[in-house]
Amino acid sequence: MGNTFSTYKIDDRSLIAFIKREIHNLALQIGFTPHRAAETDIIVAELTSNLIKYANGGELLYRAHFESEQNQIEIYCLDKGVGFENVAKIMNDGYSSSNTLGHGLGSIKRLSNDFQIYSIKNWGCVQYVKICEKPDFQLPSLKTGLSYAAIAVNYPGEKLCGDGYYVKNSSKGFQIFVGDGLGHGESANEAVELAMKVFKQTIEWDPVEILREIHTRVKKTRGLVATIASVDYKSEVWTVCGIGNINTRIYNGLENKTYTPYNGIIGHNIPRTLNNTIVPYKKHQIIIMHSDGLRTRWNLNDLTSILKHTPGIIAASLFKENIRGTDDATILTGKIN
Template sequence: MDNTFSSYKIEDRSLIPFIKREIHNLALKSGFTAHRAAETDIIVAELTSNLIKYANGGEFLYRSRELHGHQEIEIYCLDNGKGIDNVTKIMHDGYSTSNTLGHGLGAIKRLSNDFQIYSLRDWGTVQYVKICAAPDFIAPVTDDSIFSVVSVNYPGEKVCGDGYYIKHTSKGFQIFVGDGLGHGEHAHEAVQLAIQAFKRATAEDAALILKDIHEAVKRSRGLVASIAVVDYKSQTWNICGIGNINTRIYRGLENKTYTPYNGIIGLNIPRTMKSTVVPFLKHQIIVMHSDGLRTRWNLNDMMGIIKQNSGVIAASLFKENIRGTDDATILVGKII
């Protein structure tokens, strides 16, 4: 299954009925009751109408998935509007800036299982909504890290040439982010072959895992990829990449980018590669993304962003840096 988000640019009201119908049908297909699907309609109506009223349009991302045995719909609503001065204040029923009843965001918060807002003056707003089939479901936190991924297809493609996977091991966890050459079916096939090889790999060193993947995908179009391995006992990251997957680790104001090797996995890779080993520490943020996003970004330019959850961080970087000329994937993990 392609675990990417559907993406729509909303510039006027004409697209809103189509999106509402799409998500309503998606909710019913995901096992939502008719009543829960109707509540989903209210959320979508509020989000999309607010985009038009307050931001002159924006981008609307959504997907359905199964997590922890429960069906859910995830939505990101992104805009480049004037921003919100006081997020806490506007969440209260009765507060309005447009002579309405002021129940919109309060309704979204009540009807959703999770609702997050990040906004800056003259930068815009990112809203995240999770709607589960069970209205009272709270997903358990079972790992030392919380990961989120925003991934969208190249415009017009039905499958994504990017791919990602997080594998838990007896010693820690391993992260894979890859980008098949080009886009479409052949790029998708290459990255999916790589993910299957990554799942099978038994090595604990990122460079060795990449060599295993290289052998497994030689009959494909090829790809670029980076791997980050965490060992809880040694408290280290082990990072290696081939091609242009950007990998960066933040801790407070400090950050470092880990430069990958030149090459194409499945076609030609360096004969000798060494993984970079760095400390694994609490309060780190790891960001890995494909070249569907620009690389000249800095979390420190967005006030208070490191306090947000990993999904809001990923969506904020996506909003500011999406190229729109390729598949785009951004993975964010917050070490807690």
């Protein structure tokens, strides 16, 4: 289990049995009962068969995850099909767009612990499913402060991810790290993992000082780029600093600002002078941070009503439209409650 998602392009019905078996075995491996694993099979079968039937294929991302004292499987299902105009309507059992019984999405909703859909007509669809080992487990309600979700995938063919992210919470506030080791594969992974270790252990709060500490500690690695964003609840400000091409934006409603990082490579050459950017911290803000595995020319305002959706749906929608497919890719989205 780890932070990264496995990903499969689903463009042929013959792949469905293979992916069902992969996720079934993963479910058993993390402690799901055979019955719960069988329910997971039904969910995967519905998601993947719908991709073939209605969207001419798409992409399935999945991972095993441990959160809230529960082993979980998380799945994102992405497509560029015709989409839906009325998501609430299609979630009801009995609805069908092709004269079938139409129980598919209703059964996914019943068998999962969390099921969300975002869709725009002629844009496609993003579906998110969370399956916990206990079918009746109630997900904890959102607390004040930061709620976030992240999607990270390896460079195609690599077993290790050269990107990394981590969020630290305390009574003082929270800190977010997003980094990208140079290149991809084992050497990039070594650099970003060491950087995250330093980030987890440091008692520093100031992003500039943390970046300098990481720089000193990773000099024997390939190096990386990274951005750190900290929030202090008492002073009600964001403090942001980055070196290299991690894209960072903070949305205040429909308005947003991109925070430009410094040029350099952490572990090799960083500017002598580094300064934090200070930004007011407000409720309902959205922060988005991603590596250069995603294109940067996107705008949330192009996605109808996306701001009201969860961080995971926002991250997956941007991932669907902007993944390059030529590098590791990570996107982290946070919402202030």
